[in-house]
Amino acid sequence: MTGARPPRRAACLAALLAAAAVPGLAAAATLKATLIAPQDDPRLERSRVERAYLGHPTGPASDGVGVALEEGRFELDAAGHEVALDTAEAASLEAARAAAQKAEQAGAAVLLTDLSAAWTLAVADAVKLPVLNIGAADDRLRQQDCRARLYHLLPSERMRTDALAQLLVSRKWSKVLLLAGQGAADQARAAAAQASLKRYGLQLVANKPYKLSADPRERDLANPLLLTAGSTYDVVWVVDSDGEFARTLPYRTVLPRPVVGDAGLVALGWHAQFERYGAPQVARRFAKAAKRPMTANDWAAWMAGKALVALATSAPPGKAVAAAAWTQALPGLSLDGSKGTPLGFRPWDGQLRQTLLLTDGQGVVAQAPVEGLLHPTNTLDTLGADGPEKLCKAAR
Incomplete structure (x- = not known):
């Protein structure tokens, strides 16, 4: 029928007219x-x-x-x-x-x-x-x-790392090489990543620091080939709050493996x-x-x-x-x-x-919680700190 208003809009209009009519x-x-x-x-x-x-x-x-x-x-x-x-x-x-x-x-x-x-x-x-x-x-x-x-x-950061860990489990990419920056922010975020790996039963094969530096003597500290050598892994997880190192990592690893974390495949709210x-x-x-x-x-x-x-x-x-x-x-x-x-x-x-x-930046590859994951009350609570593991003592 032409000219018909959507039901929600019609209801809102009726409420608006009613409000205008009442002193x-x-x-x-x-x-x-x-x-x-x-x-x-x-x-x-x-x-x-x-x-x-x-x-x-x-x-x-x-x-x-x-x-x-x-x-x-x-x-x-x-x-x-x-x-x-x-x-x-x-x-x-x-x-x-x-x-x-x-x-x-x-x-x-x-x-x-x-x-x-x-x-x-x-x-x-x-x-x-x-x-x-x-x-x-x-x-x-x-x-x-x-x-x-x-x-x-x-x-939260833990929600994002849990989302990535769930995907790794669903893909059976169980062996993880972790590369993290040396700053306080990166170390805290790397700890969240390790907690997620433990939560979902993934294996951390190595945890290696990297360092971006203008000093020629420290050039090798951010060399992807050196950092990804010497280990057998299914995936490389990079933690880089700044973003500069992470963007250079995909397709430059020793083994032909996917990169996740702050480059490659990234877990985001949108x-x-x-x-x-x-x-x-x-x-x-x-x-x-x-x-x-x-x-x-x-x-x-x-x-x-x-x-x-x-x-x-x-x-x-x-x-x-x-x-x-x-x-x-x-x-x-x-x-x-x-x-x-x-x-x-x-x-x-x-x-x-x-x-x-x-997402890989071009489109959305998957969503988390991943399909088939179970939780006693709400599967969304598989992302981040669940009620039983809370550290928050504030009364709400």
């Missing part, structure tokens, strides 16, 4: 939120963005949040609410803390952070508001350094070439608005925006809502991330449960 419901109630991001973000330095390393951001988080709020505008109008998003930039940990306190004093009910782990903790400790982390994948934020009102949209569950439409809307492909970091920011919309529309139409009510509603949200299953926050660490995508 006292015309004025929208506002959910105030503030996004805190780094000033002169080194991750967005031009040469890094041009290289477009898998798993690294290529644009500001505000792009993803803005797309989600625009998508939810009709739903917000129908519910008699609106979301007001402010942004603040911080040049230091102290500045991030001050920005959070200023936002709280200005009436913000939720904070969004695209910051490092240390800065994120400073923000969470400075206020009594829920904080949505969209920039730090560090496992310590979900484990020993967790906070009761800290929630994570970006998948890839623009994902082709199921409405994902292409999401990627196209984002690309149209931001003039660039949607990355995993953009997806996390987009999900934070969707969480704000869901929070706002969960309240009674047109009525002012206390900040505490938003806080209480957040843990029970059910969100659509265009990954084929409803997503919600884990009660023990505040992490958003989600499917992960395994």
Whole structure:
């Protein structure tokens, strides 16, 4: 039938008209939120963005949040609410803390952070508001350094390593050569990789450090042929937070074996070439608005925006809502991330449960949890720290 409205749109329109007809419901109630991001973000330095390393951001988080709020505008109008998003930039940990306190004093009910782990903790400790982390994948934020009102949209490092380990098991690539950088970040991430190998019964045949150096005497410390010699392995797992060494590794190993980790096959929360569950439409809307492909970091920011919309529309139409009510509603949200299953926050660490995508940069090769994997309650909890192994002591 021509001219028929989609059922959801018709229902929203009816709710909007009903709200306009009832006195006292015309004025929208506002959910105030503030996004805190780094000033002169080194991750967005031009040469890094041009290289477009898998798993690294290529644009500001505000792009993803803005797309989600625009998508939810009709739903917000129908519910008699609106979301007001402010942004603040911080040049230091102290500045991030001050920005959070200023936002709280200005009436913000939720904070969004695209910051490092240390800065994120400073923000969470400075206020009594829920904080949505969209920039730090560090496992310590979900484990020993967790906070009761800290929630994570970006998948943790352990979730990503578990996803890769599951794929290796499904492919019967059981012998793993691990190459890791010597910095603190790479060592922490290498520890997560080793925990995942142990969890899924994979064999670590060798753990070798590499070092990128301009010193000619240290050139061999980053030589792929030397690093991958002397061992028998099914796959090479590279840990490189910077991205420069990892991108040179595929097709340069001594044995003709696949590379995973930070090059070759990478586990991410999102890839623009994902082709199921409405994902292409999401990627196209984002690309149209931001003039660039949607990355995993953009997806996390987009999900934070969707969480704000869901929070706002969960309240009674047109009525002012206390900040505490938003806080209480957040843990029970059910969100659509265009990954084929409803997503919600884990009660023990505040992490958003989600499917992960395994990609070579050209397309999505597989999804995790892999098919056939079992769990007593929710297979999504096979990614990352499960409830029984939690280290988080914060009461939620």
